[in-house]
Amino acid sequence: MIKVKVSLQPIVSKINLPTVLKTAILPGDSTERLFIATQVGEIFYIGNGTIRTFIDIRPQIIKLGTSEQGVSSSGYDERGLLGLAFHPEFYYNGLFYLHYSVAGTQGPGALSEPFKPNPCDPRTLKLRWTNRETQYDHIDTIEEWGLQTNGSPQKRRTLLNIRRPFFNHNGVNSLNFSPETGNLVLTTGDGGSGYDPFNLSQDDMEIAGKIIEIDVAKNTFINNPPVVTRFNELPVPIQETLTVIAKGVRNIPGISFQRFYNQYIKYVGNVGQDLVESIFSFVQYKPIPVTQLIQASLMKPTPDLEGIINFGWRGWEGAFPTSFIRRCTTNPALDEKTIAYFNEAIISSVKRIHPITSYYHKDPRPDKFGGTALTGVQAYMGNEIPNLTGSVVFTDLATESQPIRGGLAFTRVSADCKLNDYSVIETDYNFGSVSAYYVTLGTNLDQTRLYLGVYRSMKVTDLNQGTVYEIVP
Numbered sequence: 008m009i010k011v012k013v014s015l016q017p018i019v020s021k022i023n024l025p026t027v028l029k030t031a032i033l034p035g036d037s038t039e040r041l042f043i044a045t046q047v048g049e050i051f052y053i054g055n056g057t058i059r060t061f062i063d064i065r066p067q068i069i070k071l072g073t074s075e076q077g078v079s080s081s082g083y084d085e086r087g088l089l090g091l092a093f094h095p096e097f098y099y100n101g102l103f104y105l106h107y108s109v110a111g112t113q114g115p116g117a118l119s120e121p122f123k124p125n126p127c128d129p130r131t132l133k134l135r136w137t138n139r140e141t142q143y144d145h146i147d148t149i150e151e152w153g154l155q156t157n158g159s160p161q162k163r164r165t166l167l168n169i170r171r172p173f174f175n176h177n178g179v180n181s182l183n184f185s186p187e188t189g190n191l192v193l194t195t196g197d198g199g200s201g202y203d204p205f206n207l208s209q210d211d212m213e214i215a216g217k218i219i220e221i222d223v224a225k226n227t228f229i230n231n232p233p234v235v236t237r238f239n240e241l242p243v244p245i246q247e248t249l250t251v252i253a254k255g256v257r258n259i260p261g262i263s264f265q266r267f268y269n270q271y272i273k274y275v276g277n278v279g280q281d282l283v284e285s286i287f288s289f290v291q292y293k294p295i296p297v298t299q300l301i302q303a304s305l306m307k308p309t310p311d312l313e314g315i316i317n318f319g320w321r322g323w324e325g326a327f328p329t330s331f332i333r334r335c336t337t338n339p340a341l342d343e344k345t346i347a348y349f350n351e352a353i354i355s356s357v358k359r360i361h362p363i364t365s366y367y368h369k370d371p372r373p374d375k376f377g378g379t380a381l382t383g384v385q386a387y388m389g390n391e392i393p394n395l396t397g398s399v400v401f402t403d404l405a406t407e408s409q410p411i412r413g414g415l416a417f418t419r420v421s422a423d424c425k426l427n428d429y430s431v432i433e434t435d436y437n438f439g440s441v442s443a444y445y446v447t448l449g450t451n452l453d454q455t456r457l458y459l460g461v462y463r464s465m466k467v468t469d470l471n472q473g474t475v476y477e478i479v480p
Contacts, residue, residue, distance in 0.1 A: 009394045009430065010430065010433070011392065011394045011417065011430065011432045011433070012432070012434070012435065013036045013392060013415075013432055013434055013478050013479065013480065014433075014434065014435055014436065014478075014479050014480065015434055015435075015436040015459065015476040015477070015478060015479070016476055016477045016478075016479045017474055017475075017476055018041065018053060018458070018475045018476060018477055019043065019051070019058050019400055019474070019475050020473070020474040020475075021471045021474075022043065022045060022049075022051070022058075022473040022474070022475070023045035023046065023047045023049060023467075023470055023471060023472075023473055024045055024046040024047070024446055024460075024462050024467055024472070024473055025043050025044065025045055025046075025446060025447050025460035025462070025473050025475055026041075026045065026046045026087065026088060026179050026180065026446070026447055026448025026460075027043070027044035027088075027089075027090065027091040027095065027179075027180050027447065027449065028041065028042070028043055028044075028447055028448070028450075028458040028460055028475060029041075029042050029048070029091060029301075029449055029450075029452075029460075030042065030113070030211060030451040030452055030456075031093040031097055031098075031099070031103075031452070032098050032157075033052075033154075034097070034098055034099070034101050034154060036055075036098075039452060040052040040053055040056075040273075041053045041449075041451075041458065041475075042061060042091065042093075042229050043058075043216070043460075044090075044348060045088065045093040045469060045473070046065045046071065046084075046087035046088055046351070046467050047065055047068060047071060047087060047088070047349070047467065047470075048063065048065035048066075048067065048068040048087065048088045048089075048107065049062075049063050049064075049065065049088075049279060049397075050062045050063070050064075050091060052202065053305065054321075061160070061413075062152075062160045064088065064105070064107065064284070065294065066109060066110065067107065067109065068086075068088060068107055068109075068110055069086055069087070069108040069109050069110050069111070069112060069113060069145055069467060070110070071084045071086060071087050071467045071468065072084045072393075072466060072467045072468035076444075079250070081466065082354075082464075082465075082466025082467060082468035082469060083465050083466055083467070084155030084467045085175040085176065085177055085179075085199070085274075086108035086145055086147075086174055086177060087107060087108055087467065088105065088106075088107045088180035089092055089106045089107060089108070089147070089177055089178055089180075089181050090104070090105060090107075090178070090179075090180065090182030091104070091105060091106075091182060092102065092104045092182035092183055092184055092191060092195070093104070093184075094124070094184065094223070095184050095186075095189060096137050100153070101153050101154030101155075102151060102153050102163075102223075103151075103152050103160075103275070104149065104150065104151055104152070104166075104182050104191055104223070105148075105149070105150050105152060105182075106147060106148070106149045106150075106178075106181050106182050106193065106435045107147065107148060108146070108147050108171075108177065109146045109147070109148050109168075110143050110146070110193050112145045114141070114142070114143045114144050114145060115141075115142065115144075116133055116142070116143070116144045116171075116172070116173055116174070117136050117139075117142045117143060117144070117173060117198075117200075117204075117205075118134075118171035118172075118200065118204065121200070121201075122134070122200045122201060122202060123201070123202065123331060124203040124204075124331065124347045124348065126196065126345060126346070126348075126349065129423075130375065132348065134204045134205055134255075135195060135205060136204075136205040136207070136236075137170055139170060139172075139236055143170045143171060143172055143236075143376075144171055144173050144174045144199070145170075145171055145174065146168055146169065146170055146171065146234055147168075147169045147171055147181070148165055148167070148168050148169075148286050149165070149167045149169075149175060149221070150162055150163075150164070150165050150166065151163045151164050151165075151166060156301040162267060163290065164230055165230065165231060165232055166191075166221055166223070166232070166245075166248075166307060167193075167214075167221075167235075167245070167408060168231075168232050168233065168234040169195070169234070169235065169236065170234050170235065170236045171198055171199065171215070172198040172199060172200070172205070172215075172236075173198055173199025173200045173201060173209075174201035175196075175200070175258075176196030176197050176198055176199040176200075176257065176258040176278075176414060177196055177199070177258075177478060178193075178194045178195055178196045178258065178259050178260070178261070179261070179382070179447065180260050180261035180447060180449075181193060181194045181195070181259075183259075183261055183262050183263075183337075185220065185264065186264050186271060187225060187271050188220060188265070188294075189224075190220040190221060190222050190223070190250075191220065191221040191222075191223050192218065192219070192220055192221075192262055192446075193207065193218070193219045193220075193221060194218050194219075194256065194261055194262055194275070195214060195215055195217055195218075195219065195256065195259075196215065196216065196254060196256060196257065196258035196259060196278075197215050197216040197257050197258065197320065197321070197410050198215040198216070199360065200338055201279060201280060202321060202329070202331070202347060203257065203320065203321035206321055206351075208254060208255050208256055208257065208320050208321055208477055209254060209255060209320075209321065209322070209351070209355070210316075211239075211251075211254065211300055211303075211304060211312065212237045212238055212239055212300070212301070212304055213236065213237055214235070214236060214237065214238060214442055215236070216251065216254060216255065216256045216257070216320065216408075217251055217252075217254050217256060218251070218252040218253040218254075218256065218262065218275070218316070219250070219251055219252065220249070220250045220251075220252060220294055220295045221248055221249060222249075222250075223248075224250045225244075225248045227242070227244035227245050227248060228244065229242055229245060232431075234244055234466050235322065236300060238297045238300060239301045239304070241297070243298070246297045246298050246301065247296075247297075247298055249296070249297040250294035250295060250296050250297065250298065250433055251294065251295045251300060251315060252292055252294050252315070252316060253275070253292070253315065253318060254315060254316075254317055254318070255314035255316075255317040255318035255319045255320045255323075255355070255359060256275075256277040256318055256320060256321040257277050257278055257279070257280065257318075257321070257324075258277070258380075259275060259276060259277060259278065259430060260276055260278070260381060260382050260383050260384060260447070260448075261384070262274065262275050263381075263384050263385050263386045263399070263450075264386070265386035265388065265397075265399070265454070266377045267290075268366070270290055271290070271385070272288050272289075272290055272420065273288060273289050273290070274286060274287070274288050274289045274384050274385075274386060274399045275288075275318070275379040275384065275428065276383075276384040276401060277320065277325065277362075277381070278381050279320050279325060279368070279380075280322050280324050280329060280331075281324070281330065281331060281332050281368065281383070281398070281462060282297050282324055282325075282327055282330065282332075282367065282368060283324055283325045283326070283327060283365045283366070283367050283368065284325070284365065284366050284367075284368075284378050284380065284403065285312075285318075285320055285325030285326065285362035285364070285381075286362055286363055286365070286381070286383040286384055286399065286401055286418065287316075287318060287361075287362050287363060287366045288363045288366050288399070288420050289316055289360060290367075291323055292314060292315070292316050292317075293313065293314020293315065294313070294314075295312055295315050300312070310439060316360055316474055317355065317358050317359045317360065318359060318360065319355050319358075319359030320358075321347075321348060321351065322348050322352040322353075322354065322355040322359075323350035323352060323355060323356075323359055325362050325363050325365045326361060326362055326365055326426060328346045328347075328348075328349070328352035329346070329347045329351075329352065330344040330345055330346050330347055331344075331345055331347050332344050333345075361425075361426065362426060363399075363418060363420055363421070363426065363427055364418040364426065364427050364428065364429045365426065366378050366403070366414075366416065366429055369407075374430075374431060375429075375431065376403070376406040376408075376416075376431055377406060377407035378403035378404075378405075378406055378414055378415045379403060379404045379405045379406070380403065380404045380405075381401060381402070381403060381406050382402045382403065382413070382445055382446055382447055382448065383400075383401060383402040383426075383448025383449070383459075384399060384400075384401045384448070384450065385399070385400050385401075385448050385450045385454070385457060386398075386400075386450075386454055387399070387400050387417075387450070387454060387455075387457055388453065388454040388455055389455030389456060389457075390455070391452065391455070391479070391480050392478070392479075392480050395417055395432075396415040397419065398419050399417065399418060399419070399420075400415070400416070400417045400432070400448065400457060400478075401415075401416055401417070401418075401429075401448070401466050402414065402415055402416075402445040402447070402448045403416075403441040404445060404446065405416075405442075405444050405445075410438070410440055410441065410442055410443075411442040411443065411444065412438065412442075412443050412445075413443060413444055413445020413446075413461065414431070414445065415432040415434060415445065415459070415478075416430060416431050416432055417429065417430055417432055418430070436476070439459075441463050442463050442464065442465075443461050443462075443463065444461065444463070444464070444465060445459060445460070445461055446460045446461065446462045446473075447459075447460035448460070456478075457477070457478040458476065458477055458478070459472075459475070459476045459478055460473065460475050460478075461473065461474050461475075461476065
């Protein structure tokens, strides 16, 4: 593939860790503004060269990076303000949507010790999440907000309250509107830990590990929905607003839509476990109404849901059967790789879709990078960087480099839909001696501009270490 070089143009610096970068036109305004959501709960927008506060919900966000009840005290955290989406008619109706981890909901977590599957011990392969009302980490909420006549935002209603088993894998950039259906798309991770201990991602009744559409035009008249983990625990009026697009999700930095003639290509990145990060695409799919899903499960414990997209996790990590890695005792220079869930890999092998590209945590090829975790996937339709036009661009948190640098790359859907290679995008920006984690990737409304969120630390408790750049020729 063609080599691409870009520059990074700083837009705003010394902000907290950015989780969402999007543009919108405020009611009564004429300019498309860049909105920046931070993990700690602030949303800013850039207006006339200055940064202005749109909303600040820091008091409503769970205490991040603390040592309370099972969360590491290292300052690393995957909770917080995770999703922001503007209604397609935001300019006229002022509606927008938030996904965040709720203050005061800290629990002890679903397991008392770190999980690793052991193929020789069936108990580790069939764990169940029990006592969910007490054994959980936190609660995530999805809310609808609106601008009042004076322009100040106000919460209107809660759409979902979801109990999460662990602190990680909650998704990021998790709310986006589908240009096909007009519905709000929620991407949820598998609930966390590692290796999806309870196999929530493949269980059709679990909210975790899915891509869900919410019909926000339907009013359920339920102002405070119950806190749930499964679809069948929801009141029927809420069930009737939901459809499921996909399952088999490990963790996911949102969904990106690319118009192609009269249809849309959907791009989704699935964060890997130990081996590989993967990007998937699909055009045709058959969303399953949650009411139908529940009905089918009553008839048959594991219904065959034709048309639903399956990314394969936990049996598959991208194009590979999920494995865990340990050092070979006889040869420390080599690794032993054991298939973690052999039977599940076999069962789901023909039901899953294949990635369009993958990149690896270790890659000896000179023109590639070894990555850590996928943090953003965006289609690019602009002409300013012609070699990227029509491609899908993605970011990795931290590549194998010193000092630490994130990774920026792109690929295209191959005509035969087979696994394609990717190309690294080189940047000429000098970060100096500090770390530069690439934490999020965003785009404007017509996908002609790309924005990159960079943080100098892995710790959300290290404040004001962030810079947002525009990726330019």
